[in-house]
Amino acid sequence: ETGVTQSPTHLIKTRGQQVTLRCSSQSGHNTVSWYQQALGQGPQFIFQYYREEENGRGNFPPRFSGLQFPNYSSELNVNALELDDSALYLCASSPLMGRNEQFFGPGTRLTVL
Amino acid sequence: DQQVKQNSPSLSVQEGRISILNCDYTNSMFDYFLWYKKYPAEGPTFLISISSIKDKNEDGRFTVFLNKSAKHLSLHIVPSQPGDSAVYFCAANNPEGAQKLVFGQGTRLTINP
Numbered sequence: 001e002t003g004v005t006q007s008p009t010h011l012i013k014t015r016g017q018q019v020t021l022r023c024s025s026q027s028g029h030n031t032v033s034w035y036q037q038a039l040g041q042g043p044q045f046i047f048q049y050y051r052e053e054e055n056g057r058g059n060f061p062p063r064f065s066g067l068q069f070p071n072y073s074s075e076l077n078v079n080a081l082e083l084d085d086s087a088l089y090l091c092a093s094s095p096l097m098g099r100n101e102q103f104f105g106p107g108t109r110l111t112v113l
Numbered sequence: 114d115q116q117v118k119q120n121s122p123s124l125s126v127q128e129g130r131i132s133i134l135n136c137d138y139t140n141s142m143f144d145y146f147l148w149y150k151k152y153p154a155e156g157p158t159f160l161i162s163i164s165s166i167k168d169k170n171e172d173g174r175f176t177v178f179l180n181k182s183a184k185h186l187s188l189h190i191v192p193s194q195p196g197d198s199a200v201y202f203c204a205a206n207n208p209e210g211a212q213k214l215v216f217g218q219g220t221r222l223t224i225n226p
Contacts, residue, residue, distance in 0.1 A: 004156070031212065033212070033213070033214075035216075040219075041218055041219075042117070042119075042202050042204075042216030042217050042219050043157070043202070043214070043216045044216070045213045045214060045215070056212075056213055058213065090156055090157070092156075092214075101147055101159040101162055102159070102212070102214060103159065104149075104156030104157045105156050106154065106155055106156045107156050
């Protein structure tokens with residue numbers, strides 16, 4: 001059984017650019033959530049996708065957007081990058097829409113210069 | 114507003130002894146709590162969870178205790194092993210809408226031989 005995978009592992013961008021991060025959910029999981037983890041902090045919820053629809057959003061501006069595809073993989077897009085967007089971006093999948101534990105990928109480390 | 118707090122940034126414990134990690138929360142609507150463990154360059158790994166209808170859940174060396182009146186939970190690891198050295202995150206599930214996990218800031222546990 002393949003776990004959650006994310007690409008790329010590391011990414012360096014400059015302020016104002018746009019970035020796309022990718023996530024493949026664990027086999028059999030239909031819900032994907034994205035989190036941002038700043039240095040020294042816990043992960044913060046960005047949004048969640050279920051059956052290709054956004055199903056909840058945290059306190060992040062609209063320049064953070066996402067997609068979920070029919071195979072349940074997902075993308076996180078960030079426009080007009082700011083220095084504070086530098087963080088570890090984590091994708092998590094879960095098997096059901098419910099109170100189950102979420103399974104995390106290794107993350108993408110984004111650095112904005 | 115930090116709804117989930119881990120007030121100890123770090124903890125050092127002798128191998129074989131008990132490790133106790135603490136977590137406080139403010140939102141009385143939280144109804145499901147989880148502990149994750151994170152190694153460097155990896156995503157958080159689910160450890161153990163507890164529903165608000167219980168006050169204790171045990172899984173091998175790991176036990177989570179929940180005190181709803183105090184809005185406090187703790188993770189006990191006994192006996193502690195060197196491989197337990199990692200950052201531990203407490204998380205709470207917000208039952209409103211999406212399966213959104215609210216994380217604490219993390220506690221770095223070091224097990225000394």
